[in-house]
Amino acid sequence: MFRFISPPLPHFIVCGEDTYPAGGRHSDRSGIGEFDLLIVTRGCLYMAEESVSLTIPSGSFALLRPDRAHRTTEPCREETHFFWAHFQTLGSWHETEAELGPDELRPDDAFREIHRFAFYLPRSGKLSSPDAAYAWLRQLISLQTDSSSTSQWRQQLVFQELLLRLQDDTKLPESSSYLKIADEAASFLRRNYKESLSYKAMSEELHFHFNYIALCMKRAYGYTPLEYLTRYRVEQAKRLLIDTNEPVGRIAEETGFGSFPYFVRCFGRQVGATPKAFRMRFRSPYG
Incomplete structure (x- = not known):
């Protein structure tokens, strides 16, 4: 199983289709620098990626790494048709059977x-x-005949739908259930960031005790729910400071901070500047 950290999302490069007769063989290649997705519609491909054997019958798929050699282990026994698609990512990825480490989704900022x-x-x-x-x-394949930017954009959207389908066909490790709880908790906090954090409401919404939710968030993001909420509120305040002329005190209220001094204190710890100084940094002296 491959784990991708996004954004950025994996991006589509090129795709096509081939039909091999009985006795046909897929090309042996090494280190092509792109993920190679093979989806067989008829017949069967017999492949190996270094020491890992991959038999890909009709209605099945295999995903080959960009940094390893792959080869045919035996020729097709019958006429075989398959689609192929190459993609890559600028983000981090790993092949893993293990659950996500607690530091991997921590912020760079x-x-x-x-x-x-x-x-x-x-x-x-x-x-x-x-x-x-x-x-x-x-x-x-059809979109590849049009080189317009609109067509290229549509290619990426269609490709993401395909990846979502492949992910739906995957059962995540049972130990990754905490990631789902952490994600739902983060979504709850983002929806309700203007309100006071209610442990009871959060527990009722997610159907878990708040202490367990907090453990899941700490493990997944490196933050407790309150820490996550505070950071999110500060991010919303930064946008309002840049994009509006609202008074700083009003922005503190709109982003869920209970008091102006608390807002300034949290903002300073996270940003390293006062709200007023941050606003002036992005404002033209003529604006």
Whole structure:
């Protein structure tokens, strides 16, 4: 199983389709620098990636790493048709069977951590909705005939739908259930950041005791719910300070801080400047 940390999302590069006769063989390649997704619609491919054998029958797929050699272990026994798609990511990725480490979703800065997430793609598996996957791949091939920026944008959107389908076909490790709870808790906090943090409301919404929710968030993000909420509130305040002329005291109220001194204190700890100094940094002296 491959774990991707996003953003950025994996990006589509190119795709196509091939039909091999009985006795045909997939090309042996090494270190192509791109993930190679193979989806077989008819027949069967017999592959190996270094020491890992991969048999890919009709209605199944396999995902080959960009940094390893792969080869055919035996020729096709019957006519075999398959789609292929190459993609890569500028973000981090790992092949793993282990659960996500507690530091891997911690922020490089406070703004980005709110939006970072992990998703998993299986090395291989059976498609639960093969016709839908085939349709997306045909659409990708069709879009390649148009080099416009609009077509390229649509390619990326269609490709993300395909990756979502592959992820849905994957059962996450049972030990990763805390990630789901942490994600739901973070979503709850973002929706309700203007309100006071209610342990009871959060527990009722997520159907878990607040202490367990806090443990899950600490493990996934490195923050307790209150720490996460405070950081998110400060990020909303930063946007308002830059984009509006609202008084600083009003912004403190709108972003859920109970008092102005508390807002200034939290803002200073996280940003390293007062709200007023931060605002002036991004304001033109003529504006």
